Amino acid sequence: MAPGVERIDWAAPWLQPWQTRGEPLAAALQAAGVPVHAALSAAPAPVRFVPQSDLPEGQAYEQFIWDTRCVPTRDNLHDFFNGLVWLEFPQAKRRINELQAQAIAQDGVGAVRGPLRDALTVFDENGALLQAPAALWQALRARDWQRLFIELRPLWAEARLLLFGHALLEKLVSPRKPMVAHVYQAPQAIKSIAALDGWLAQAMQPQPWDAKPFAPLPVLGVPGWWPGNEAPEFYADAQVFRPPR
Incomplete structure (x- = not known):
């Protein structure tokens, strides 16, 4: 399970909009001890959550998600919250991914992101x-x-x-x-x-x-x-x- 989920204070003002979906998910992670991708995949979503090891070496993370509708997921708080946002904002997350994939198709994957990919990443x-x-x-x-x-x-x-x-x-x-x-x-x-x-x-x-x-x-x-x-x-x-x- 994701280390640190037990430290999440769901009563914090910034987490109240996320509490209804997030708190039971965190509790299930703690109780069952399953990987984060497995817990997230139990909820309806426009993508599947898969182990990080499913991402082929050398392939861009964003391109892999667009091509496969699978989100590589690690057992940490960062990816737990990423999954939670996918569940709560599926259309916006899918749109971010679409624009990222379009930018990669146009500009390739370089050492520095272009302006659009950079802005999308900042907001994401x-x-x-x-x-x-x-x-x-x-x-x-x-x-x-x-x-x-x-x-x-x-x-x-x-x-x-x-x-x-x-x-x-x-x-x-x-x-x-x-x-x-x-x-x-x-x-x-x-x-x-x-x-x-x-x-x-x-x-x-x-x-x-x-x-x-x-x-x-x-x-x-x-x-x-x-x-x-x-x-x-x-x-x-x-x-x-x-x-x-």
């Missing part, structure tokens, strides 16, 4: 969706942290931040103040994750995604996500809440 690993009033988005894009988190703090009651990146979910098992999400704007009117999944899959287009249309957001600054951010001084840390360049 570290992305999040933010549904928020326009004033919050304006302050976020301006990196006006004082306005975003203190002056406009009441507006966060109308916002929802939904993590997507599986590396970010993994890192937040041991939360630290400097952790930053790459945030993409989603419409406030969409309520269900299933509807967000379909919208995101449609929104992912080579342009403007190749330009990384994301905003950096220190996730533990979100009101209600971390006890320390009740104090205004929390946001005075310029190493985390960096001013605009």
